[in-house]
Amino acid sequence: MKAVVNTSAGGTEVLEIQERPDTKPGLSQVRVRVVASALNRADISQRLGRYPAPPGWPQDIPGLEYSGEVDELGPDATMWKVGDRVMGIVGGGAHAEILCVHEQEVMPVPAALSLADAAAIPEVFLTAYDAIFVQLGASAGETLLIHAAGSGVGTAAIQLAKVAGIRTIGTSRSSEKLERAKELGLDEAIVAGENDWSSKVLAATNQKGVHGVLDLVGASYLQGNLECLAPRGRLVSVGLTSGASTTLDMRMLMRKRLTIVGTVLRSRPLEEKIALVARFSDRMLPLFDDGRLVPIVDSVCRFEDIRAAHERMESNETFGKVVLTWR
Numbered sequence: 001m002k003a004v005v006n007t008s009a010g011g012t013e014v015l016e017i018q019e020r021p022d023t024k025p026g027l028s029q030v031r032v033r034v035v036a037s038a039l040n041r042a043d044i045s046q047r048l049g050r051y052p053a054p055p056g057w058p059q060d061i062p063g064l065e066y067s068g069e070v071d072e073l074g075p076d077a078t079m080w081k082v083g084d085r086v087m088g089i090v091g092g093g094a095h096a097e098i099l100c101v102h103e104q105e106v107m108p109v110p111a112a113l114s115l116a117d118a119a120a121i122p123e124v125f126l127t128a129y130d131a132i133f134v135q136l137g138a139s140a141g142e143t144l145l146i147h148a149a150g151s152g153v154g155t156a157a158i159q160l161a162k163v164a165g166i167r168t169i170g171t172s173r174s175s176e177k178l179e180r181a182k183e184l185g186l187d188e189a190i191v192a193g194e195n196d197w198s199s200k201v202l203a204a205t206n207q208k209g210v211h212g213v214l215d216l217v218g219a220s221y222l223q224g225n226l227e228c229l230a231p232r233g234r235l236v237s238v239g240l241t242s243g244a245s246t247t248l249d250m251r252m253l254m255r256k257r258l259t260i261v262g263t264v265l266r267s268r269p270l271e272e273k274i275a276l277v278a279r280f281s282d283r284m285l286p287l288f289d290d291g292r293l294v295p296i297v298d299s300v301c302r303f304e305d306i307r308a309a310h311e312r313m314e315s316n317e318t319f320g321k322v323v324l325t326w327r
Contacts, residue, residue, distance in 0.1 A: 002326070003061045003096035004306050009049025012307040020061070025074030025100045032086060032101060034068040036119035037094045039313050039322040040152070041239065042266060046092075047310065053092035054267040063094025064266060067109055067118040077103045085109040089122045089273065091266055095303065097326055104274040107281050110288035113295065120295035120321035121288070124152035127238060127265050128160050129280050131214050135236045135261045140165030142211035145201055145228065147221060149186060150177030152321045153238060155296040157214055158184045160284065163292050169204055171197050177319050184296070198224035209233060219243035226252045234259045296320030 005018045025031040043062040045051035053059050067087040070080045080086065086106045093099060109118040131153075132138045144161050148154045149170030161168045162185035171192040172178050178189035190200045201224075202209060209230030215221055216239035225235050226249055233256065253260070265273075287293040298318040301309040302325060309322050 001097040002303070003093075004063070004303060006047050006060050006062060009047070012047075012310045014047065015306050015310065017304060017306070020096065022098055023100050025072055025077065027075050028077055028103055029074040029100045030070050030077050030080050030086075030103050030106060031072040031074070032066060032068045032099045032106075033071040034066045034094065034097055034099050035115040035327060036067045036323055036325045037063050038065055038119045038123065038152075038324060039309055040064050040123050041241065041313075043095075044310060044314060057090065057092035059092070061093045061096055063090070063092060063096065065089050065119060065122040066094040066099055067115045067121075068099075069115075070106075071098075074100070074103075079103045080106060085115065085118075087115075087118045087122050088277070089126055089265065095306070095324065102270060102274070105270070105277055107277060107285060110285065112289050112291075116300055116323050116325055117295045117297060119323050119325075120152070120297050123265075124156040124321065125160070125284070125293070125295075126276060126280055128153050128157040128214070129284060130265065130276055131236045131238055131263060132157060132160055132166070132212075133164070134276070134279075135263050136212040136214070136234045138164070138166055138212050138234075141167075143167040143169065143205060145210045145213045145225075146170045146186075146216075147192075147214065148172060148216040148239070148241075149181045149189070150174060150319045151216055151239075152296070153214075153216055155181065155184055155320050158186050159293050161185075163284075163287060169201055169210060171201075180319055184294075195224065198228045201228040205230075212236070214238060217242045219246035222246050223249060226256070226258065229256060229258055231256045232258070234261065236261045236263055238263060297323050299323070300325060302326075 003020045070084045169188040170186045213235045218240035220242035298320045300323045
């Protein structure tokens with residue numbers, strides 16, 4: 001099989017397409033002939049040597065999500081049949097032509113979608129769903145602040161919140177991305193300048209603050225997040241693009257009785273991933289068939305152009321997902 005390989009830690013020049021041995025499905029696994037995958041920030045960090053894959057996954061083949069067709073069943077695998085169109089998340093190795101995964105982690109590709117479009121679903125929609133509904137416990141009538149609203153997770157979060165009756169406020173440094181986010185259902189758009197966005201969020205809520213924050217930025221936004229959260233508000237930290245260390249104002253944390261949750265999907269135990277996939281598949285997957293949820297694709301590249309795809313993501317000009325295809 002062909003696979004994208006990080007030959008060492010470094011820039012895009014370390015990315016190569018190499019031949020690797022085909023893999024065989026194990027107990028309760030299916031083998032997927034991958035047609036498409038997508039890029040995530042974790043792939044960039046892994047290439048730079050900052051984010052190794054969890055144990056049990058290839059350290060030199062990146063890729064956290066896939067779409068394709070089942071082409072072989074492992075022992076005791078009964079949920080799928082050869083030829084089924086499927087998609088899902090993995091701890092690594094999805095940027096290869098063949099991938100073996102546990103059958104209960106697999107999701108069906110919505111009938112209305114191509115495999116390329118489906119590749120833009122698993123990582124961002126599962127991450128956003130888990131952050132909003134599992135970690136934050138957000139519900140109809142609440143207000144959710146979404147940072148990096150034009151990112152893959154941001155665009156998924158806007159849509160998921162909309163179908164759940166949650167008001168959304170989104171930030172981005174790009175007014176163009178915010179205008180596009182409004183088309184997805186974003187209720188209030190705020191251009192994030194230098195440390196001025198928190199006052200704008202408070203103004204948009206009549207100084208009451210938001211009930212929840214989905215933070216994809218990290219350290220530099222922590223103080224502003226605390227300031228614009230309502231009493232007993234909740235913050236979930238999903239991304240660290242601005243850094244991982246900062247000062248925490250514990251007085252504000254205590255006075256407002258705030259909750260801060262950190263989360264990562266990639267390294268969770270298999271059982272937790274299976275439970276999340278089951279919940280998402282039951283409650284949200286049907287909404288792709290009726291158009292209430294839509295995968296947002298920034299661009300589609302051949303795997304042979306993997307270096308250009310990484311450069312596109314690192315430019316921060318993307319809106320939605322960069323999808324990669326083998327055919």
